Amino acid sequence: MALLQIQEPGGKEAKPLHRLAVGIDLGTTNSLVSASCGMRVETLADEAGEHLLPSVVHYRKGGEPLVGFEAKAILVEDPLNTIASIKRLLGKSLSELKAEQGYLPFEFDESRGDGAPAIATAAGSKDAIRVSADILAALVARAENSLKGKLEGAVITVPAYFNDAQRQQTKDAAALAGINVLRLLNEPTAAAVAYGLDSEDQGNVIVFDLGGGTFDVSLLNLNKGVFEVLATGGDTSLGGDDIDSAIADWIAQQMESAGLTSIPSRGRLLQLANGAKHGLSDNDAFDIVFEDWSASLDVSTLQKLTAEIIGRTIRTCRRVLRDAALTIDNIDNIVMVGGSTRMPLVRDAVAEFFGKAPLTDIDPDKVVAIGAGIQADVLIGNKSSDSFLLLDVNPLSLGIETMGELVEKIIPRNTTIPVAKAQEFTTFKDGQTVMSLHVVQGERELVSDCRSLARFELRGIPAMVAGAAKIRVSFQVDADGLLSVTAEELSTGTKAEIQVKPSYGLESSLIEDMLQDSQSNAQVDMETRSIKEAQLEATQLLDAIANALVADGELLTKDEADKLALSIKDLESIMQEGSSTQIRAATEELNQVSSDFAAKRMDLHIANALRGESIDAVKNETE
Amino acid sequence: MQSLNSNYFQLFNLPESCVLDQDKLSEAYRVQQQEIHPDRFANAPEPEKLRAIQLSSYLNEAYETLKSPLRRAAYLLSLREIDVENVDQNDLGMELLLEQIQLREQLDELPMDDSALDELDRLRMEVRVKLDSRQAKFAEHFEQEQFADAKKIYHELQFLYKLLAEIDAGEETRLGY
Numbered sequence: 001m002a003l004l005q006i007q008e009p010g011g012k013e014a015k016p017l018h019r020l021a022v023g024i025d026l027g028t029t030n031s032l033v034s035a036s037c038g039m040r041v042e043t044l045a046d047e048a049g050e051h052l053l054p055s056v057v058h059y060r061k062g063g064e065p066l067v068g069f070e071a072k073a074i075l076v077e078d079p080l081n082t083i084a085s086i087k088r089l090l091g092k093s094l095s096e097l098k099a100e101q102g103y104l105p106f107e108f109d110e111s112r113g114d115g116a117p118a119i120a121t122a123a124g125s126k127d128a129i130r131v132s133a134d135i136l137a138a139l140v141a142r143a144e145n146s147l148k149g150k151l152e153g154a155v156i157t158v159p160a161y162f163n164d165a166q167r168q169q170t171k172d173a174a175a176l177a178g179i180n181v182l183r184l185l186n187e188p189t190a191a192a193v194a195y196g197l198d199s200e201d202q203g204n205v206i207v208f209d210l211g212g213g214t215f216d217v218s219l220l221n222l223n224k225g226v227f228e229v230l231a232t233g234g235d236t237s238l239g240g241d242d243i244d245s246a247i248a249d250w251i252a253q254q255m256e257s258a259g260l261t262s263i264p265s266r267g268r269l270l271q272l273a274n275g276a277k278h279g280l281s282d283n284d285a286f287d288i289v290f291e292d293w294s295a296s297l298d299v300s301t302l303q304k305l306t307a308e309i310i311g312r313t314i315r316t317c318r319r320v321l322r323d324a325a326l327t328i329d330n331i332d333n334i335v336m337v338g339g340s341t342r343m344p345l346v347r348d349a350v351a352e353f354f355g356k357a358p359l360t361d362i363d364p365d366k367v368v369a370i371g372a373g374i375q376a377d378v379l380i381g382n383k384s385s386d387s388f389l390l391l392d393v394n395p396l397s398l399g400i401e402t403m404g405e406l407v408e409k410i411i412p413r414n415t416t417i418p419v420a421k422a423q424e425f426t427t428f429k430d431g432q433t434v435m436s437l438h439v440v441q442g443e444r445e446l447v448s449d450c451r452s453l454a455r456f457e458l459r460g461i462p463a464m465v466a467g468a469a470k471i472r473v474s475f476q477v478d479a480d481g482l483l484s485v486t487a488e489e490l491s492t493g494t495k496a497e498i499q500v501k502p503s504y505g506l507e508s509s510l511i512e513d514m515l516q517d518s519q520s521n522a523q524v525d526m527e528t529r530s531i532k533e534a535q536l537e538a539t540q541l542l543d544a545i546a547n548a549l550v551a552d553g554e555l556l557t558k559d560e561a562d563k564l565a566l567s568i569k570d571l572e573s574i575m576q577e578g579s580s581t582q583i584r585a586a587t588e589e590l591n592q593v594s595s596d597f598a599a600k601r602m603d604l605h606i607a608n609a610l611r612g613e614s615i616d617a618v619k620n621e622t623e
Numbered sequence: 624m625q626s627l628n629s630n631y632f633q634l635f636n637l638p639e640s641c642v643l644d645q646d647k648l649s650e651a652y653r654v655q656q657q658e659i660h661p662d663r664f665a666n667a668p669e670p671e672k673l674r675a676i677q678l679s680s681y682l683n684e685a686y687e688t689l690k691s692p693l694r695r696a697a698y699l700l701s702l703r704e705i706d707v708e709n710v711d712q713n714d715l716g717m718e719l720l721l722e723q724i725q726l727r728e729q730l731d732e733l734p735m736d737d738s739a740l741d742e743l744d745r746l747r748m749e750v751r752v753k754l755d756s757r758q759a760k761f762a763e764h765f766e767q768e769q770f771a772d773a774k775k776i777y778h779e780l781q782f783l784y785k786l787l788a789e790i791d792a793g794e795e796t797r798l799g800y
Contacts, residue, residue, distance in 0.1 A: 153666070182665050226653045315799075322795070379665035389657050415687070418661060420680040478676055479661040 021153045021182065021380035022143045023190070023372025026132060026170065028087040028239060029212030029339065031055050032366060033139040034373030035147055036382065041373035043366050044146045052365060053142070057134050058082040059123035067138040076267045079105035081121045085241060086135075088213045089128040091166030093117065100237065103245065103266050132173035140177060150532060153182040155376040157368050159214040160186035161234030161395045163441050164453050164483050171480070182379040184480040187211075188218035189229060189392055190371030191337040194362055196222050196388070203332035204230075206320075208350055208358065209368075210313060211338035213239040217316050219324045219331075228391040231323035231414045233316045238309065240277075240340035246305045247273035247297070251288060254295045264290060277302075281342050303345055310349045317353060323414050334358035339365050391416050394477050396451070401438035405447045410475050413443065420476045424490075427471075431463040435471065439483065458487045462494055530580035538575050538587045542568065545594055548601060555600045567593040630702060631685035641699065641762035643689060652686045693784050696761055696777050705770050707777055719779050726750070726786055730793065737797050747790050754783050 023034045023041070030052040034043045043051045050069065058071035059081045066074070075082045083106060089097060094108060094117035109120040118127035140151055156179070158170050167184055174181045188207035196205070202222055209216040216234035220227055248269040255263050263269070272288050276297050279286035285298040321327060334350060336358045341347065351357050362370070378387045393414045399407040400423070410421050425435065435458040442450030461469055470490040477483050488495050545568065556564065571586040578586070632639045635651035656679065657663075664675040688694045697707045729746060733739040757780050764773040 183662065224653065226657070322791075375662075379662060381666050389653075389660055389662065391656060391660070416683045418676045418680045419683050420677070421684075476676070476680065479679075 018382055019152045019380045020143075020147055020149045021155070021376040021382070022139075022151060023185075023369050023374070023376045024136065024139055024154050024156045024179075025187070025190075025369035025372060026087065026135065026156060026158075026173075027055055027211055027368075028085050028214060028241070029055060030365065031135055031139060032369035033143050034366075034369040035143060036373060036377045041370050041377065043369050043373075044142055046142055053135070053138060054084075055086065055135055056082060056084045057086070057126075057131050059121040059126060061122040063123075065123065065134050067135055076265070076271060079265075079267050080107060081123075083119060083121075083126070083131050085213055086128050086131040088237065088241075089117065090132065090169045091128075091163060103270065105267055129169050129173045129176060132170065133176035136173060136177035136179060140179060151179065153180045153376065153380050155183045155185050155190075155372040155379065156181055157185050157187045157190050157372050158481075159209075159211075159234060159236055160188050160216040160218050160229075160232045160392075161214070161236050162481070163236075163396055163451055164481070165451075166236065167481050171482070181480075182376055184482075185372055185375055185390070186216070186218065186229070186232070186392055186481075187368045188216045188232065188337065189220065189227065189390055190368045190375070191335055192218070192220045192222070192227055192371070193374050193388065193390065194367045194371035195333075195335050195359065196227060204326065204330050206317070206331050206334045206354065207337055208313070208317070208334060208341065209234075209337040210340040210346060211239050212340070213237070213241050215239055215313055215316070217313070217320050219320050219326065225388045226391060227388060228416070229393045229414075230326070231320045232393055232395050233320040233323070234395070235312065235316065238312060240338075242309055243277060243306055243340065243343075244270050244273045246309070247276055247302070250297070250301070250305055251276075251295070255290075255293060258293060258295070260293055277343070281344060299345070306343075306345060310346060313346075314349060314353050317350075328354055331356075335367075336360050337364050337367055392479070392481070393417060394419070394481055396441040397443055398453075398475060398477070398483065399440055399442075399450065401440060401447045406445060407440055407442070407447055407450055411477060415477075417477050417481060418479050420474055422472050422474045425471045425473060426467050427461065427464065427469045428466055430466045432466065432469075433461045433463055434459050435461060437473065437485075439475075439485070453483065456485050460494060461489055462492045464491075531583065534580040534583035534587070535575055538571055538583055541587055541590060542571065545590070545597075548597065552597075552601050552604065555604065556597060560597065564593055564597065631689055631698060634682065634685050635689070637689070639699070639702065641696070641758075641765050643695065645690070648686070648689055652682065655682055692758060693780055696758075696765075696773075696780060699765060700770065700774060700777060703770055705774055707774065710778060715778060716775065719775075719782070723782055730786065730789060733793070735797065739797060740794065743790055743794050743797075747787065750783055750787050750790065754780065754787070757783065 018036075020035070022044075025032045025034075032043045032051060032053065034041050045051045046053070046068075053068045054072040056068065056071040056075060058066040058074050058078070060066070065071075071082055072084070075084055092100075094112070094114045097104065097108075097117055106119045106121070109118045109125040112118045112125065112127075116127060118125040119131075136156075140154075144151055154174070156170060156174055158167055162170070170184060171181055188209050191207050191209060192205055202224075205220050205222060207216070207218045207220065209218075214234065214236050215238040216232065218232040219230045221230055222228075248266070251269055251272055252263055264272075268290075272290060276286045276288050280297065280299055280302055285296050287294055287296050321331075331354055334354050334356065336347065336350070341350075341358075341360070341364050347358060347360070375390065377383055394411060394417050395413060397409045397413045398411040399409040402408045410423055411419055425437075427435065437456040437458065438447070439453045439456065440447055440450040441453050444450050458471065458473070461471060468491070471487055472490055473485060473487045475483060475485055486495070545564070549564075553561070567590045571583075571590050574582055574586045630639075634655070635648055637643065637647060637651065659675055659678045659682070661672060661675040661679055664671050667675075688698050700707055726746075726749075733742055757776055761773055761776040761780065764770075764776060
């Protein structure tokens with residue numbers, strides 16, 4: 001019998017064991033990790049006190065990668081081995097990346113397939129999953145150092161508009177970094193949670209999230225602890241980076257007009273552009289200086305340079321309102337998220353469109369991580385089940401390719417998830433045992449205008465006359481927004497075997513290789529964790545007994561006290577050096593030895609309690 | 624926790640009828656999701672997690688069906704074993720066909736620029752008025768168990784909702800969304 005922690009009647013409940021869970025904002029420009037610190041969720045800082053971790057990784061031959069500020073410092077000097085904005089590469093093919101307008105300073109490893117692009121670095125081929133995993137690992141290390149424990153789970157945020165491939169690759173990166181993903185959470189929803197719980201507002205909220213590389217707008221309804229996403233829209237290739245790019249183009253033009261013979265590298269231009277952009281948040285004009293050359297960029301020029309980009313964001317806001325069948329008058333609050341919303345031009349455009357000033361109280365760089373941390377706490381079980389609930393939606397319609405390269409939509413966009421839809425198919429030829437399905441995401445009619453997700457091959461269909469087979473294919477989108485497919489031939493009840501060939505990213509065998517590498521380290525990790533857990537339990541027991549002795553030590557006879565003291569000493573010494581099994585054995589031993597003491601305490605406290613009760617109450621019980 | 628065998632109305636403790644209290648539906652939906660959503664089982668064993676996804680999906684499907692007047696109508700008919708997928712000659716009267724042709728023509732003849740916006744608005748209102756009266760008729764037939772007649776009206780509703788969607792799409796194109 002375990003030693004009971006006996007409280008006075010009416011005393012506080014024992015605190016549940018607090019499990020370590022964090023929220024992670026894996027951003028294009030900066031990443032953050034947050035955790036519950038007492039009553040609030042806060043972002044965690046590194047040793048230098050910095051909360052942001054630049055999403056930059058520097059690879060060097062024969063050494064560990066550098067992540068964060070150190071890597072960022074080398075970015076302009078060594079663009080081939082220093083990777084920034086890796087988030088823009090997730091879920092995309094090589095040909096797509098090459099065609100995309102945008103500065104890609106590194107070299108691709110041309111030996112890789114089109115669907116799984118990787119960057120050639122001094123430390124070997126690194127794909128988006130690997131680079132993202134390195135950033136995640138740095139955040140995990142920061143969290144475990146600060147919180148002094150092993151991480152049990154994390155909520156990782158993704159842009160609401162991320163498609164299936166981008167989400168899956170984010171999950172793969174987390175697996176590679178050894179993280180147990182509790183949920184992939186949409187960034188605007190995370191922000192809504194951080195604000196919603198802070199202000200306890202009810203009503204319709206627009207979250208306008210303009211980050212370094214992605215843009216999302218979500219419309220949520222907050223009501224009685226339920227956050228329901230009504231509609232979402234966005235662009236996963238639109239962000240502050242594009243604004244920097246527009247300014248860099250202008251700088252280059254100015255330099256050329258001024259007759260400069262050697263224009264600095266694109267990387268340097270972007271650095272200058274970024275500085276100017278930040279400067280113009282506080283001033284009406286900013287002097288850009290490069291060696292002997294300088295030029296002044298003012299707000300009205302900036303407005304012209306960013307008009308198209310900002311215009312696109314406002315058009316998306318319109319679309320989202322329509323999808324939710326609401327108007328501007330129905331919107332109670334607008335929340336600004338993402339570093340790029342610090343620009344006065346962006347804030348003004350949003351305020352003008354919605355006819356009210358947006359909320360900016362919570363740091364737009366931190367709000368997503370904080371929301372994720374809040375949900376992580378709930379999902380890991382640290383909070384009661386009365387907590388808020390998030391109902392999110394899928395951002396893109398899911399469809400299958402049909403005759404004539406057309407798309408038939410199976411699950412329309414903005415459907416609340418999780419969701420399952422079934423569709424029936426039949427065979428073309430006599431004796432056909434295999435069927436192929438091409439699943440795409442997007443709103444267009446033609447397959448070529450949509451995003452290819454995967455090809456599913458259904459095998460094991462019982463051979464029948466053409467058209468006789470009734471194959472029900474079930475499409476399931478889970479709470480992370482990921483698709484899975486099952487199929488059953490109805491007349492015979494056979495479950496068809498499904499093989500998924502994802503259009504982007506690695507085949508599952510490659511992912512397994514990557515995971516196996518990290519798993520050999522995992523064995524060692526598991527024993528370390530086991531010991532830590534055993535030590536934790538032992539400490540709790542020792543503390544409880546120490547308190548009990550202070551309170552009721554006189555209940556013990558000399559013999560009993562000696563025996564107990566010996567058992568305590570045994571556990572204390574083995575705790576330091578023993579294996580987890582040994583520690584647990586000693587803990588159990590102490591439990592046994594102290595059980596009589598516990599029983600005596602129990603009797604005593606019940607007797608005291610009874611004496612303290614009113615005479616009337618006792619009388620009632622005996623009547 | 625409701626099982627997957629309840630019909631959608633039972634799931635939300637609502638009466639099986641054409642008329643629906645949207646607030647009651649939303650409230651019942653939220654209360655149920657609070658209990659069985661996968662987020663409540665994020666740390667539970669795998670079988671419980673899968674069950675939560677299944678139940679939550681079913682709940683979402685039920686909610687979407689009952690929320691939409693057209694889908695609710697189809698669902699009510701299906702509960703009476705009337706399959707709306709099977710459309711036959713008798714379902715579409717001459718009157719309906721003429722109405723379809725006329726409304727369609729009005730939409731197709733509009734210019735592709737934003738000078739058509741006012742006319743689109745007017746057309747939309749006309750369709751909404753027809754929808755309201757058709758919906759009332761559907762309820763009447765259904766309550767009096769005249770299911771064949773109810774099915775005919777259902778197909779009229781189907782056409783009108785489709786036209787409404789096309790009017791909206793036409794507006795979006797002209798506004799440049």
